[in-house]
Amino acid sequence: MSELISSVATFDVRFPTSRHRDGSDAMNPFPDYSAAYVVLRTTGGAEGHGLIFTVGRGTEVQVAAVRTLADLIVGASVDEIVADPGALARRLIGDSQIRWLGPEKGVVHMAAGGIVNAVWDLAARRAGTPLWKLLADLTPEQVVAQVDFRYLRDALTEEEAVALLRAGVPGRAGRERLLREEGYPAYTTTPGWLGYDDDKLTRLCQEAVEDGYDLIKLKVGADLDDDVRRMALARKAVGPEVRLAVDANQIWGVPEAVGWMTALRGFDPYWIEEPTSPDDILGHAAVRRALAPIKVATGEHVHNAVMFKQLLQAGAVDVVQIDACRVGGVNENLAILLLAAKHGVPVCPHAGGVGLCELVQHLAMFDFVAVSGSWEDRAIEYVDHLHEHFVDPVRVERGRYRVPTAPGMSGRLRADSLDAYRFPDGPAWAVADDAAAATA
C-alpha cells in the first residue's frame, strides 16, 4: 500500500509584535506578525510544513481557505505529489469553483501556495536535502515542467526557459561551492521601522554597518518632515558608501510618489519600494521614469506571475521582490525567477515577518546556482525577529545568509512556539495585556 496524505492540519498562529511596534510602516502601523500554519501528514508518518504569513486580524480567513483546499489533497499519493508538485499546484489553483474567489490572487491563491510549499518541504525532507539544493539539482527540463506557462508565453516560452537554464548548467558546481563558502548577500530592515524613535534608528543603523551590511532599508511615507529628518540621521550614521533603500508600503498615488521622493533625492536613496498600489504596473513605470536613477522595487504584494510578467514587460521595476507566501508557492516563484532572468532584472526577495526569511532563502540560493547565476545587485531582506520560533532558523553572519543544510524548506515551527502563540487560545493571547505573566 503506497503512502498517502492522511491529513492537512492548519493553525492560526499570531505573535503580538504590535506591542513594540516592530514591523511598523506607513500602511501597517500595528502589525501582529502571524501565520496560517500548514502541516501535511502522511500515512507513513512523514510531515511537510508550510506557512502563509499574515499580520493579525483575518488570519482565520486564511486558515479557512487552507482547509477548503485541503479537501483536494487528502488521500493523494505521496509518491505522485512529491514527484510532480506542479501538477498539484495546477489542480489547487485551477479548481473550477474555487478559482472564482481569485482567480490566482488573494486568500485562496496564498492558501494554494502554502500547501504547495508544504509539499516541497515534504519532498526535500524525503530526499534528505535542503530545498535549495533539491531545486538546484533538477535538470532544466525538470524545472520548466514545474511551471505553468498558460499566461506567460508572450514573454517567455518553455523553449526559452530551457535554453536559459541550460546556459547555467556548466557553472552550477562552482557557484554552489561559492555559496557554501561565502553565503548569500543580505540586507537589513531592522533599523528602519517607522515606530522607532531617532535614537533607536541611529543606533541600529550604526550596528547594521558594524555587522557588515552595505544595504539598509528605512520605512517612509507617513510624514515628509519626519522622513527628511530620519534620512539625514541615517545617512549621517552610515556614511556615503552604504546604500539606503526606502519603502513606502503603497501609501502614495503616482504624483505623490514622485513628489515625495524628489524631496528625499538629496539623501541618495538606492531604491524606492512599493511607491504605490502593487497592482499599478503602469504607475510603477511612470514613477520609475520620473525618478531614475533611483531604482523602483516591488513584489511582496504582487499577487501572481502574470503581474510580474507585466512589470518586466513595461520596464516598471529595477528590482523584483519575490515573496515565498504571496503567490502560488515554489512553482509560481520558479516562473517569476525565470521571467526576471529573461529580462535581466535582479531579484531581491522580500522577507522578515515570521518565517519569510526561512522560506525564501531557498529560492534566492536556487536562483544563484541555477537561474540568474549571479548575486550582483542582489540581496535577501533580513529582519532579526521571531527566528527563535523555528526548528531550523536562518543563520545570517556578517551580512550574509549561510546556506541551510537541514532537509526541507526551513518553515517548521517549534512545537512549544506553536502551542504558546496559537490564536486565540495560546497562553500568549490568553491575557492580552500581560503575555509574560500568562506564559510564566
Add this chain to the structure above:
Amino acid sequence: MSELISSVATFDVRFPTSRHRDGSDAMNPFPDYSAAYVVLRTTGGAEGHGLIFTVGRGTEVQVAAVRTLADLIVGASVDEIVADPGALARRLIGDSQIRWLGPEKGVVHMAAGGIVNAVWDLAARRAGTPLWKLLADLTPEQVVAQVDFRYLRDALTEEEAVALLRAGVPGRAGRERLLREEGYPAYTTTPGWLGYDDDKLTRLCQEAVEDGYDLIKLKVGADLDDDVRRMALARKAVGPEVRLAVDANQIWGVPEAVGWMTALRGFDPYWIEEPTSPDDILGHAAVRRALAPIKVATGEHVHNAVMFKQLLQAGAVDVVQIDACRVGGVNENLAILLLAAKHGVPVCPHAGGVGLCELVQHLAMFDFVAVSGSWEDRAIEYVDHLHEHFVDPVRVERGRYRVPTAPGMSGRLRADSLDAYRFPDGPAWAVADDAAAATA
C-alpha cells in the same frame, strides 16, 4: 438613542445549477451558482441586504471573510454610515491588518464590497427609493466624495470627475424619463452555454431574436472545431444583423487568443470577452491590437479600480464590464464608471449568476442618467436563471431591463429560497442526488 448596526448575519447559499450545466463555460464546466449572503440588521429593525456571488466550493471562505469584516461595523451608527458609505468602505478596505490578505482583491475585497452594497441597500430602503434613483439624485460633489482617489489621480482627479458629472446634470431629468419609458438595453447569454447541445443552442438563439435581443453571447474556448460549428449554427439562426459576442473565460494565453479568434473571424464576432487572464492588462492590449475591429471586453474578474484604470490607460479594452460583487461595492464601481466615462469607453455590466442582474442594473441606470449619459453601444448582460428567488426580481421585456421601482438594491432573497438552498443543511442539499424529493 440613535439607531445602530446590531448584527451582520451571513449565509452560505448554493443552487445546484451544475446538474443541468447552466452556466457552463471553458473555465467553469460545472458551476453551482452560490452566494455569501449578507444581512445587516439595526437596533431600529431595519435591514440591508447584499450578496457576494460565488460558484460553489469555497463559498464558506467568502462567508468567513464577511464575518471577519463584520466586526468592524457592528455597533456603528446607522445615520453615519448611510450618510457616508464611502467612509465605511475605506475603513473596511483599509484595515491595516486585514488588507494584507489582499490588498484590494480577492475574498477580503469582495467581502468589503458585500457589506458596502448592503449599506447602500439599507440607505436606499430608508430613503424609500431604488438605489439607481438615490445615486442619480446625488450632486456631482456628493458622488465624487464617495470615491477613493488615492491610486487614481494620474488618470482622473476629483476636479475632472466633478466637471464630468456637472456636464451631465442638465440632461438628467430627460434621460430619467426616457429610462422609465424604454428601459435599459439588455443582451442575453442564455443560449450560449458550452454544455448545451446544438439543437438547444439553435432553438435558444432563435428565441432570443424573437424576444427582441440584438446582441447574444456564446461561450467559446474549449474546442476550436466545436466553436466553428456552434458559431456557424448561431450565425445562421440569428441572421447577419444580430450581434454575436463570444466569451473565452480566460482560457487562453495571448498567442492562443489571437490564433483562435482569427479562426472565428469569418462569423463576425462582435467582441471577445476575457481572452486571457483578467490580470493581463498588456496582454489584453496586444490581443486588441491584433484582432481589431473585433472588440475586446473584460471586467467580471478585474479585481479593483486600479486595474480598470490601467486597462483604460493602456487602450486594452473596447468594453468595460463592471460586476456588482467583484470590487469593493458601489463606491468602487462609481470610480470605475467615472474612469470609463473619462476615457469614452462604454460599460456593459457583467451579470447572470445569482443576483448579479438584480444588483448591477442599478449601476448601469445611474451611469446612463448621471455619468456617461448614453446607452449607445451599452447593454446589461441578462441570463434567465434564478430570478425567482428574489423578492424584487429584475423585469426584462423585449430586450430591455425595466427600471426597478422598489426601494433598495434588489438583492434581497426570498425567505423560503434562503431556507431551501442554505448549504449544507438546506433541503436542496440534504439529498444530493434528488433535490426534488428532498424539498417535497
